[in-house]
Structure formats: C-alpha cells, structure tokens
Amino acid sequence: MAATIRANAPADWLVEGLNDFDMELCDIVERLEAMTPxxxxxxxxxxxxxxxxxxxxxxxxxxxxxxxxxxL
Incomplete structure (x- = not known):
C-alpha cells in the first residue's frame, strides 16, 4: 500500500521541506512501510x-x- 501511495501521490506531499508536504500522510506511509509480517x-x-x-x-x-x- 505504501509503495502505491508513494507512486501515485504528488511527490511534494511526501517530501519534508516542500510547500505541499503533508505530515499526516507521510507518517501514515512511513508506518505502512515499517510493517513486515x-x-x-x-x-x-x-x-x-x-x-x-x-x-x-x-x-x-x-x-x-x-x-x-x-x-478504491
């Protein structure tokens, strides 16, 4: 899921320091990426x-x- 979000969301939403950075979305994506079985x-x-x-x-x-x- 995290890879799909990263691939489809505007990059500015997920890069800290850029104008459109979204802290909530970035936190969600990073937590999804941290999950393993x-x-x-x-x-x-x-x-x-x-x-x-x-x-x-x-x-x-x-x-x-x-x-x-x-x-979805």
Missing amino acids: HRFPGDCADTHIDDLNQLLARIFDWADDSNVCLG
Whole structure:
C-alpha cells in the first residue's frame, strides 16, 4: 500500500521541506512501510491487526479531510 501511495501521490506531499508536504500522510506511509509480517510499529499493547486497522482508518480519514479520491 505504501509503495502505491508513494507512486501515485504528488511527490511534494511526501517530501519534508516542500510547500505541499503533508505530515499526516507521510507518517501514515512511513508506518505502512515499517510493517513486515513479523514486526509492526505501534504500541506493544496493540495487536498487529489493530495497528493495521488504525492506519487504514487514518488513511481514509486523511482522504476525507483532504478531499482526495483513493480510487478504491
């Protein structure tokens, strides 16, 4: 998912220091990139699926707030 977002989102949204940098989107993408089948970022008390579900909720909330169509 992170690779798809990086490939399709305007680069300015994901490069810190540029005018259109979006901290929320960048954080979501970086957390998705950090996930592996055996290691997930987030609170140790959360389960792996909880972390993924939270990131999915964040990306959909971000898209709604930013008026961005995810094309799903």
